[in-house]
Amino acid sequence: MITVETCTERRIETGFTTSSNFQIWLVTKGRLTVRINGTHVRLDPGMALMLDCGQLTKVERTAAPFQITIVHVDPYDLFAPALVERYVAPYIETIGYYVAHPAAPTDKATLHTIEKAVRRLKSDSAFALLDATLQLAVIWRYWIQQTPATRPPGHDRMKRMISYIHNHDTMKLTLEEIAAAGGLSRAECCRYFSKWGDTSPLAYVQDVRMQRAARLLCETYLSVAEVANQLGFTSVSHFVQTFKRVHNRTPLAFRKQKT
CATH class of the missing domain: 1.10.10.60 (Homeodomain-like)
Known part of the structure; x- marks a missing residue:
């Protein structure tokens, strides 16, 4: 299942959260600081946070307004069964999290693909879900090639x-x-x-x-x-x-x- 939602500082949970699916956070306005497994990560406009399921996140309280778009993805829905066995199952709860930055040349194409996927998910086109699924499959391919962020002790x-x-x-x-x-x-x-x-x-x-x-x-x-x-x-x-x-x-x- 693939869903998308828009969250602001008033609509996002500020306590610890953990998800059973995979998430992509795209910052569209303002900035926020997130603790991921106890590590501070600052997200500025145009940056994206990709979260493996099981990560322990906590949005720091802020008086400044921000807006993020969150895409919830079940990667098992992105590929045929044979591809799932090879490219999804081995990576579940092992890839940690990844922060894509517009200043990093290797991340620019991925951020552009994330933005396209979000636009398609928010559109009413008959092929919106199909288009977004194809784009999310590309993002997943890029994601699993990154160095995984290991979970700390405890x-x-x-x-x-x-x-x-x-x-x-x-x-x-x-x-x-x-x-x-x-x-x-x-x-x-x-x-x-x-x-x-x-x-x-x-x-x-x-x-x-x-x-x-x-x-x-x-x-x-x-x-x-x-x-x-x-x-x-x-x-x-x-x-x-x-x-x-x-x-x-x-x-x-x-x-x-x-x-």
């Missing part, structure tokens, strides 16, 4: 802790519970979050819960009190204060701005 432990937090985002988790999910001590758990995301485990729990709160406010008709209750807050005023610290506005102001 990647799987960090993923387990992040998954545990996201799977329990209506609960007020303890540091002990988070550390146990990664098979770490409390001190080691704190060091992991500091290294991989410049945050603490409990601060990240709060961010995840407030991101869920934001989605509930935008996607449902629940009252602020009902949202607070779903997230386990016994005090609505405490929930409002916590939400405001994360989103820089009250829940009602946030809902009004998003509608």
Whole structure:
């Protein structure tokens, strides 16, 4: 399956994320910084980030506006079965990530192909998907020839802790519970979050819960009190204060701005 979406600083998840498919991020406006497996990567206009599935990414918070187009790709859909066995299966979760830069001569053609694929996916042509698939196959060919970005030690432990937090985002988790999910001590758990995301485990729990709160406010008709209750807050005023610290506005102001 191949899909495309446009994201801005207001519509992109700022917590840790990991994808089960492959993604291409094309920066069309502004700039942003992304942590990929704990490494800072700055993306400027015209640059593209190609992400292997399983990479742990975190968009840094920014007040400056940016816009990116994200293409989600299942590479198994790009080739015939015989080619999949040779050119797709051996590379799954091994090619890491790659940043294509317009100043790099070897990347210019790839960036041009990415832009063409995006335009075709956004068009209403009868052959749009076919054209985009052919272009994405060319991008995949280029991608698998690059030197893979190896995952640092601790990647799987960090993923387990992040998954545990996201799977329990209506609960007020303890540091002990988070550390146990990664098979770490409390001190080691704190060091992991500091290294991989410049945050603490409990601060990240709060961010995840407030991101869920934001989605509930935008996607449902629940009252602020009902949202607070779903997230386990016994005090609505405490929930409002916590939400405001994360989103820089009250829940009602946030809902009004998003509608």
